[in-house]
Amino acid sequence: MKAIGIAGSFRENSNTEFYVKKALETLLYKGIETELISLKEKVIKPCTGCYDCVKLNRCTIEGDDFEGIFEKMKESDGIIIGSPVYFSSVVPQLMALLDRAGFVALWSGKFFTRKVGGPITVARRAGHNLAFSQLLLWFFINGMIVPGSTYWNVGVAGARGARNAQEDEEGIQTVIQFAENMAWLMEKVKC
Numbered sequence: 799m800k801a802i803g804i805a806g807s808f809r810e811n812s813n814t815e816f817y818v819k820k821a822l823e824t825l826l827y828k829g830i831e832t833e834l835i836s837l838k839e840k841v842i843k844p845c846t847g848c849y850d851c852v853k854l855n856r857c858t859i860e861g862d863d864f865e866g867i868f869e870k871m872k873e874s875d876g877i878i879i880g881s882p883v884y885f886s887s888v889v890p891q892l893m894a895l896l897d898r899a900g901f902v903a904l905w906s907g908k909f910f911t912r913k914v915g916g917p918i919t920v921a922r923r924a925g926h927n928l929a930f931s932q933l934l935l936w937f938f939i940n941g942m943i944v945p946g947s948t949y950w951n952v953g954v955a956g957a958r959g960a961r962n963a964q965e966d967e968e969g970i971q972t973v974i975q976f977a978e979n980m981a982w983l984m985e986k987v988k989c
């Protein structure tokens with residue numbers, strides 16, 4: 799079984815990437831193959847609403863990194879999606895990926911149905927709930943199964959959003975517990 803973790807931040811020393819890696823390390827420890835996909839050096843153009851995917855079963859936007867990531871999403875048994883919180887929302891580069899991947903999947907094959915996964919969001923201080931809910935809605939409309947944890951999978955980055963999310967011990971424990979539950983669930987639902 800394989801799980802990927804998509805980290806939506808463009809920042810060096812990203813807090814989000816730190817948490818996504820924590821989850822992937824836990825999954826690896828539980829025997830699941832893992833891969834981190836950072837959007838840092840990737841270009842994902844936004845959905846244009848052309849509806850080509852409805853007719854052609856694929857996204858027709860060209861000249862960016864969408865296809866490679868989408869293929870990995872389709873091949874994986876588990877998907878973790880991590881986003882920094884910007885004005886209480888998911889970052890646009892990640893929404894560009896999720897809009898396009900979700901729309902192609904919904905119209906042409908329900909590719910993500912019964913995969914296991916969940917969101918992680920990281921904010922300096924507040925706004926997690928909305929961003930976390932945005933991602934949950936994406937998981938649910940795609941028929942995915944989302945395990946819980948001991949709290950929501952959120953990290954608090956602290957002053958100036960510096961990379962001190964590693965000091966948020968509760969956030970780290972929550973993400974580790976989420977990943978343990980995800981590994982347990984993946985084992986239960988594997989075909």
Ligand SMILES: Cc1cc2nc3c(=O)[nH]c(=O)nc-3n(C[C@H](O)[C@H](O)[C@H](O)COP(=O)(O)O)c2cc1C
Pocket residue numbers: 807808809811812813814815881882883884885886887920921922923924925955958959960
């Ligand atoms: C444009 C922008 C908007 C932000 N909006 C919020 C916000 O609504 N709430 C918050 O607590 N932090 C906010 N932050 C801080 C980031 O969420 C924080 O720095 C986070 O750690 C970034 O994650 P990253 O290190 O993975 O990029 C914002 C930062 C930027 C650049």
